[in-house]
Amino acid sequence: MERINIYENGIYMVFEIGDDKCFKLLHFSAKPFREEDIIARSTDYGFRFVEINLAGFDRPYERHGNKYIVTAPGYHMRYESHTDEQNDIGRKLVFTLMDEITKVYVYSHIQFYKELSVIRLWNEVKNCGDDVQTLDYISSFNYEGIEKEGKLSRDEKMSVWVPHNSWQREMNWKKYTLPELGMELVQPAKEQRSSNMIQFSNTGNWSAKEHLPMAYLENSETKTGLIWQIEHNGSWHWEIGDQNGHLYLAVSGPNETYSHWFKNLNPGDSFTTVPVAVGVTEIGFEDAVGTLTDYRRRIRRPNADNENLRIIFNDYMNCLWGKPTAEQEFPLVDAAAEVGCEYFCIDAGWYADGDWWDEVGEWQESRKRFPNGLREITDYIRSKGMIPGVWLELEVMGINCNMAKKVPDDWFFTRHGKRVYDRSRYQLDYRNPEVTAYANGVIDRLVKEYGVGYIKMDYNIEPGIGTERNADSVGDGMLGHERAYLNWLDGVFAKYPELIIENCSSGGLRIDYAMLSRYSIQSTSDQDNYRYYCTIAANSPSGLTPEQSAIWSYPLTEGDKEEVVFNMVNAMLLRIHQSGHLANLSRSRKELVKEALDIYKSIRQELKTGLPVWPLGLSDYSDEWVSFGLQCKETLYLAVWRREGNHHTHTLPIPSFNGKDVEVKCLYPSYSKVPCKWDSQPGEFEVTMNGEYMARLFKLSIK
Structure with a gap:
């Protein structure tokens, strides 16, 4: 037996290589390893660093239920070798594991970040055998023994912090004990095992429609904790369950049970999991989020927007509500410039003469709304010293869009041979090069013809489990689209590095660091009641960096000074997303808006490095x-x-x-x-x- 002991940036890791080359992760914590904390060492299938499941193989032992334990060939993968190197980011480990039966290899990547107690993990699977293998699950992070530190019962010391998230109710964290989630300890400690688990999953293209793709595990006795985020813009899964005496945490992207995903690997084929970041603390939640904040700043695309923290005015919230006209925009532009806004975004409706919801897709200006063309307004915005922007929803086409009626079905998600509908829109498939060429054409036209420098990129549908077209499974089609969309986005920023694109998905329904490692700014909510918005604003730095967190401030036409102040304080430590009918405010209330924006400008260079x-x-x-x-x-x-x-x-x-x-x-x-x-x-x-x-x-x- 051999041990690999690692201490890096405050993280203790202990790997074990058995005499039979069985590879285990025994410890991952901010505190050192204690052998006596492991109470159940008799098993030869526990403590696996990687769980991987291929179709057609037996999963013995344990009462699995829907838990991803004792996966096959996961429980008999064997250690082959590993590398341990330094790169520009920090220390990098790669472990090579192999299954002798299938000749499937897993290359497990662990990237450390200098001076940060967080690692990024992903696994690459390669079929080096002679037979086709169907992959239906693989973990990105798997660690058994999450409860083992300390002497108290797990029911007394362990808590799970879960960030519930939904439309107008974003960033809604709740703290649960294990008994509150149905996981009481009712067996002898060394034998604890059951058929249920604590599991949170997302299925679909709104990555955060029910929960943020992250969570925090707390041990109140030892003051240690684990925090993790799944860096994916679609389906994901994490679970905490029991296995022969210990609790485990398994974190992954899509899988077959919960997200209708599987992937056929022909001989020579490879598949790479979605990345997961995991951090440790021996102080508490606030410290863990601070570490994750620094990590998020390191992994995102370098951009001027997150350095300058310019103030956005958007004409939607408690203002024009998606019904812009030239007549209404001119006084708003004047008022926004007067108080000190720096971006001015024309929101939804600029492209349609009437109701626009189910006609989106061609993105041509409405001459009814803008008789002299949209360029008249964008030029006027620039004349006032602001950068003009527009609203887009470029991943969909409305069912009544003329273009949608002309293009073939392979532009869209399909299931059962038919286009997928949701909320009177079709979902575009970014794996199709004709779709990305269309999207590039829209961006080029907005930048060149309208002088746009800011885009609010919205996304208001949920196409569900995926698409059957050109895919092994509908979940495979979904994952392929999501990765193709990210690649397209990378191309847009490569071509237009100064273009600011806001990530919006009915507010904050895609708050994830696949998207936010690229986008510089994120809409956090469509909440239109400023009294509730302070909760979203206060909690938002748990889910994303403060300088990416766009918070609406929308003084009401009828209100008093304290209402204005409350609205402005909501946003002043984050990214100010100014709205409201500024042109209709009384002078004293408008002066309060300007005062807030002036103060923000005086402190924002400090805020971009602050920790929550x-x-x-x-x-x-x-x-x-x-x-x-x-x-x-x-x-x-x-x-x-x-x-x-x-x-x-x-x-x-x-x-x-x-x-x-x-x-x-x-x-x-x-x-x-x-x-x-x-x-x-x-x-x-x-x-x-x-x-x-x-x-x-x-x-x-x-x-």
Whole structure:
């Protein structure tokens, strides 16, 4: 038996190579390995670093149910070799595993990142045998023993943090114990095993329609935790289950059971899994998210937008609602320029004379809405010092689009020999080169004919399990399309590196780092009630970097100063997505908008490197008090909201400033200070807001 012990960037990993070349991952944590923590070593099928399932092979032992344990040939893959090198990013390991029966190889990649306690993993499968093999599952990360640290029962110490996500209810984190999810320990610890599990999956093209593709596992006894994100823009799966005495975590992309995916591998064929990032902490959730924030900044495409953090005005939310006209746009352009916006995006409807929903696809300007052409407006936007933008939904065609009636069916997803419909649209298939040529033509025309420098790329359908055309399975067709779309997007940015494209999917239904490693900015929600939006805003840095998180601020035509302030504070530590009928606001309320944007411009160069803190924890939609901050070295920019309730004063713990002499300044608004005080021991900030639905932005600096 041989051990491979790794300590890199605060991560402890222990691999074991058995005398029979059985390859196991015994440990992955922020704390060192203790042999005595493993209570069930008798099994020869547990602790597998890779689970891989091929059709037609027996899966013995355990009560599998739908769990991905004791996969075949996963449980008898054998170690062949490994490499251990340094690259520009950090340390890189590649383990080669082989199944003697099928001659299927797995090349398991582990990429470390310098000074970050996070790794990126993916597996490449290659069929080196003589027979066709059908691959229906392979993990990207698989680790058994997630509960083994500490002495308390897993029911007492283990919790799973799950980011629920849906339209207008994004970033909705909930914390569960294992018993709350139906996984009580009711067997002797060394024998614990069952037929059920905790599992969260996405099936389809909206990667975050029910949950963000990430989660956090906490051990409250040892203060250790694991955080992971699945970097894929489609179907994914993770599960926590029990297996012969221990709990395991398996993270993957699509599979056959949950996402109708399988792939036939002919001799010589290869398949690469979707990448997964996994980080460790011995401090807690906030530290884990901070590490993931730094990692997300490293893996995304370098771009000027995330350096400059320019302010967007978009004419949709609580404004034109997808019914733009030239007459309405001119005063909005004037007002947006007056308050200091830097992008101006014309949202949906610019291409249709009437109702546009089921006619999208040709992307020609409406001369009814814009009698002198759209270029008149985009030129006017540029004359006011702003970059013009338009709304697109370039992955679909409406069922009443003339072009959709003329092109062949192989442009679209099909199942059962028919085009796939959803919400009166067809799903385009980006594996088809004619489709990508069409999409490139639209982008070229918008840039060259209209002078567009900003695109809001929306996506409002869910085509389901995939497409049967030119695919081994409908899930295979889906995965192929999703990867082709990413390749197309890479080509667009290669051709137009200064073009800003916003990732929008009915708000925040595709918040994933396959997309966000390319897009510089993400719409977080279609929530049109600013009182709820503060929860989305406060929680958003858990799912993406603050400088990519576009938050609507839309002062109402009828409202008071505190309503404007609440709206503006929602966005001021993130990316301001300004809207509302600015031209119709009273002068005093419009001045509050401008004041907020001026302050934002003065601090945004600090914000782009800040790490998120939550003095009151992540926000629930029912919370009276909400708080979120960005720690920028020795300065904390802190947003505080009070909604409806009976508590006029609240105390916010700031442990990073414990024992420090701190200067407190209310940055916004200037017209109304609120009572507040700093207590250096034990590091607490007390705020009083006597009215409901108030918000303030503070700056706390160590003297």
